[in-house]
Amino acid sequence: MHSPPRGRRLDAVSGPFTPRTPRVAAARRLHRRRDRDSTGRFLAEGPQAVREALTRPGLVVELFGTPAALDRYRDLAARAATADVPVSEVTDEALAALTETVAPQGLVAVCRHLDVPLDRALTAGHRLVAVLAGIRDPGNAGTVLRTADAAGAGAVVFAGDAVDPYNGKCVRASAGSLFHVDVVRAADPVAVVAALRAAGLTVLATTGYGDSDLDDLADAGRLATPTAWLFGSEAHGLPDELTAAADARVRVPLHGRAESLNLAAAAAVCLYASARAQRSRPTGPPTKESVRP
Amino acid sequence: MHSPPRGRRLDAVSGPFTPRTPRVAAARRLHRRRDRDSTGRFLAEGPQAVREALTRPGLVVELFGTPAALDRYRDLAARAATADVPVSEVTDEALAALTETVAPQGLVAVCRHLDVPLDRALTAGHRLVAVLAGIRDPGNAGTVLRTADAAGAGAVVFAGDAVDPYNGKCVRASAGSLFHVDVVRAADPVAVVAALRAAGLTVLATTGYGDSDLDDLADAGRLATPTAWLFGSEAHGLPDELTAAADARVRVPLHGRAESLNLAAAAAVCLYASARAQRSRPTGPPTKESVRP
Numbered sequence: 413m414h415s416p417p418r419g420r421r422l423d424a425v426s427g428p429f430t431p432r433t434p435r436v437a438a439a440r441r442l443h444r445r446r447d448r449d450s451t452g453r454f455l456a457e458g459p460q461a462v463r464e465a466l467t468r469p470g471l472v473v474e475l476f477g478t479p480a481a482l483d484r485y486r487d488l489a490a491r492a493a494t495a496d497v498p499v500s501e502v503t504d505e506a507l508a509a510l511t512e513t514v515a516p517q518g519l520v521a522v523c524r525h526l527d528v529p530l531d532r533a534l535t536a537g538h539r540l541v542a543v544l545a546g547i548r549d550p551g552n553a554g555t556v557l558r559t560a561d562a563a564g565a566g567a568v569v570f571a572g573d574a575v576d577p578y579n580g581k582c583v584r585a586s587a588g589s590l591f592h593v594d595v596v597r598a599a600d601p602v603a604v605v606a607a608l609r610a611a612g613l614t615v616l617a618t619t620g621y622g623d624s625d626l627d628d629l630a631d632a633g634r635l636a637t638p639t640a641w642l643f644g645s646e647a648h649g650l651p652d653e654l655t656a657a658a659d660a661r662v663r664v665p666l667h668g669r670a671e672s673l674n675l676a677a678a679a680a681v682c683l684y685a686s687a688r689a690q691r692s693r694p695t696g697p698p699t700k701e702s703v704r705p
Numbered sequence: 706m707h708s709p710p711r712g713r714r715l716d717a718v719s720g721p722f723t724p725r726t727p728r729v730a731a732a733r734r735l736h737r738r739r740d741r742d743s744t745g746r747f748l749a750e751g752p753q754a755v756r757e758a759l760t761r762p763g764l765v766v767e768l769f770g771t772p773a774a775l776d777r778y779r780d781l782a783a784r785a786a787t788a789d790v791p792v793s794e795v796t797d798e799a800l801a802a803l804t805e806t807v808a809p810q811g812l813v814a815v816c817r818h819l820d821v822p823l824d825r826a827l828t829a830g831h832r833l834v835a836v837l838a839g840i841r842d843p844g845n846a847g848t849v850l851r852t853a854d855a856a857g858a859g860a861v862v863f864a865g866d867a868v869d870p871y872n873g874k875c876v877r878a879s880a881g882s883l884f885h886v887d888v889v890r891a892a893d894p895v896a897v898v899a900a901l902r903a904a905g906l907t908v909l910a911t912t913g914y915g916d917s918d919l920d921d922l923a924d925a926g927r928l929a930t931p932t933a934w935l936f937g938s939e940a941h942g943l944p945d946e947l948t949a950a951a952d953a954r955v956r957v958p959l960h961g962r963a964e965s966l967n968l969a970a971a972a973a974v975c976l977y978a979s980a981r982a983q984r985s986r987p988t989g990p991p992t993k994e995s996v997r998p
Contacts, residue, residue, distance in 0.1 A: 555967055558963055558966070559967075560961075562959050562961055564961045587964070587967075588963070592962040627981055664855075667855065668853075668855055668857045668882070668886070670852075670854040672880070674851065676848075677851075677972075677973035680969070680974050681977045684977075687960050688920055688923075
């Protein structure tokens with residue numbers, strides 16, 4: 413057993429924060445959805461996420477880091493300080509309490525929720541939108557968010573009883589994309605579909621039982637217009653009321669003997685089919701000159 | 706404490722097998738790679754995988770099931786019996802010892818390894834092949850295997866120090882596709898690339914730093930020919946010697962602000978781009994008649 417160093421009071425804030433320091437204890441509670449909802453805050457861990465979060469003014473409330481990490485990533489610490497974000501050293505134990513990964517690389521930021529109302533996202537004129545309807549798995553949701561960002565989607569809607577976008581695993585799986593797109597939370601997915609259509613987007617529901625083949629839609633030029641894709645959970649798919657409300661029910665073609673694709677793969681194929689169609693020069697119907705005699 | 710029923714010997718094989726029954730204990734060791742390698746056997750759990758395995762003659766060595774599962778899936782039990790596969794009842798405890806998922810649905814089959822040599826797979830004339838080079842994560846490997854099957858790939862090569870394709874998590878993530886395609890294990894990925902090229906396949910390496918854009922290749926008609934895709938691990942990508950050996954180094958376009966795609970998404974986009982290109986009618990260069998004056 414070690415005695416505390418002579419002359420050092422145990423209750424004084426001297427040296428790095430420990431897991432019992434009140435600000436660390438408060439931040440740690442953000443692992444729970446209830447506390448995220450009540451405070452409107454969440455945790456973003458690791459230098460990549462912290463860097464992304466700091467690009468959005470006012471988003472980061474507080475930054476914690478081990479002394480080694482704050483030295484290694486002193487550009488991030490300086491950027492936080494410039495933005496009047498409190499930066500605090502924490503012990504390895506405190507960092508472990510604040511993070512969920514095995515190798516969090518020493519940094520974690522407390523951030524404000526960043527979702528926007530659906531109508532605000534729709535006024536931005538996004539030409540590609542992804543809707544996660546009832547997707548409960550945070551890793552799947554974060555992966556689709558990341559893929560949607562990569563494909564150029566401007567907004568991702570977490571609809572119905574979808575996972576909390578600020579769930580730690582979702583934040584990590586998004587690999588920073590949570591900070592790149594308009595994130596929307598909406599309770600009623602049918603209302604979301606109506607709003608998307610009213611905003612001029614074609615709404616396509618992905619389902620293994622769809623009556624439209626993705627390639628056929630692409631060939632017909634129907635993916636070139638502004639589009640919102642609806643994705644359901646791997647276990648249950650989309651509810652009937654949503655597939656019925658969409659403009660088309662689309663299946664990804666299965667050329668081999670697999671019975672289905674997993675969610676991340678299906679979303680990637682659909683979103684990238686739209687991205688490609690929206691960026692291709694319109695070919696239109698054959699002109700008189702192009703018809704072979 | 707209960708006494709054993711009168712007249713029943715504890716060491717007799719009466720009633721369902723327990724975890725200590727020698728055949729169960731032997732099968733259970735197949736969770737370890739060492740035992741899979743030495744016996745040439747692996748485990749496939751759940752009715753979907755068992756059904757797929759039973760479609761391939763001689764593959765299933767033995768089938769275990771709880772009494773309830775063997776009753777519920779009596780078509781599978783009957784199919785196994787018809788194929789002279791021993792079918793044995795096991796206790797819930799024995800089933801739990803043989804399986805790795807929370808809800809294995811009561812069935813598990815001991816199967817023979819089914820990989821084929823690369824040269825045999827190449828004589829089959831597959832027009833789409835996926836090569837997993839050094840992918841260590843079994844979930845990722847199984848997911849890419851499933852996606853490759855869905856996209857119509859005829860063979861999937863586990864090359865270099867890639868994960869064992871018979872790893873339980875890989876088998877489960879493949880969702881039956883392990884039984885659908887030619888699975889190849891090859892120690893030397895550079896030799897695999899040479900063999901693929903010698904067989905007439907264009908070899909495309911996926912890398913975030915590729916000099917060829919996937920859409921440009923598709924526009925140029927370069928995805929319509931027989932193609933093998935090389936995929937590396939998420940953490941380390943492909944080794945330089947492999948990207949150098951390929952015919953082209955291809956990047957999936959990133960339209961938004963995401964820095965990269967995860968492996969499953971990137972593989973889905975690439976494999977489906979090939980599937981679509983290989984199935985499109987060739988358009989060729991513009992003919993004289995189609996050039997507008």
